[in-house]
Amino acid sequence: MSRASSRITLVVHAETATTTAAAFPVDEPPTERGTSAATAARDRVPRAGELRHAPDRACVATCAALGLDALPDPGLRGWDAGRWAGQTLDEVAAEEPDALRDWLTRPDAAPHGGESLESLIERVGAWLSARRAGHTLAICGPAVARAAVVHAIGAPASGFWRVDAAPLTGTDLRGGSGRWTVRATGRPLLP
Template identity: 45%
Template sequence: MTVRLTLVAPAMTTALREARFDDAGPVEAGPAGPLTLPAGVRVVSSPSGRCRATAAALGLDLDSVASEPALAGCAMGRWRGRRLDELTAAEPESVAAWLGDPAAAPHGGESLRALRERVADWLDALEPGAVHAFAEPDVIRAAVAHALGAPESVFWRLDVRPLHAVELSGRAGRWNVRLGTPVG
């Protein structure tokens, strides 16, 4: 049996626009209309405020959207709430290490390698059927890189646009990827 997974990136927020490691603030759903899903689709979301708010802005009843911890964004430790540009100015070596080494976690949180492993474990354990998941952009990057069997270096080369979906179909070990479908 096949898994049909649709990963939806959250709507734009001030934090995303500022490249700030935070999920607070209202979402800007813009012209996206109500999301209509076929019967039988399991709906899950990152526990983040922006992912859950995106699901609500698209008309989903949050009582029917399961919170999935594996879809949480990378744990940023002491960098949480700070902007990338201010960190680059204050800690250039730490930021360079984080951007260049998937095993680095100079912020005291989760490395990008650990994020990818967490997302890969969740992805490979999905039960057959249709799943609609609201996930942080870094989680979507990790899922696509894993699905393609891409090297860790590809993580920063994947652009995940707000309110766009990536579709994965297949099962552990064999995935097909469809990129960039607008949501709503």
């Protein structure tokens, strides 16, 4: 007996001030340039039977700019960076070097008071497992797309740091719970 197949396309929201600065995420809208780029990408978004978006402001605004009528999905919410939200890695390194080292080397660590990397990957894995057969298009933050790839290929959490997910790029997964294949990752919507 064959199992029904799923396709999930994760599109990273348009650029924000923190993605441009390579800072820990905050709940903010896209930049003007990011919104313009998303509007320009409208015709390049794949069609899907189910449309979802993270509740984060950047994802809501990106959906609007892409012309998508998607449903909010709390399972796609961005990575909670706790008190480090909005700060760059260099700023955190200067203020809390030991805490940052712990966070970078231990996937279960959350010295910032937010969500650990391990928890993020588990949460995104649970979201993937709940998908039905058919094609789901989801607008999410870069950390969610990266966590999905790590979960899909069964990589250790440290693999998260080796996956790129820039604004307005797509990650395509095929398969289903426990049997995902990464078809593409980091594919720009705009040439």
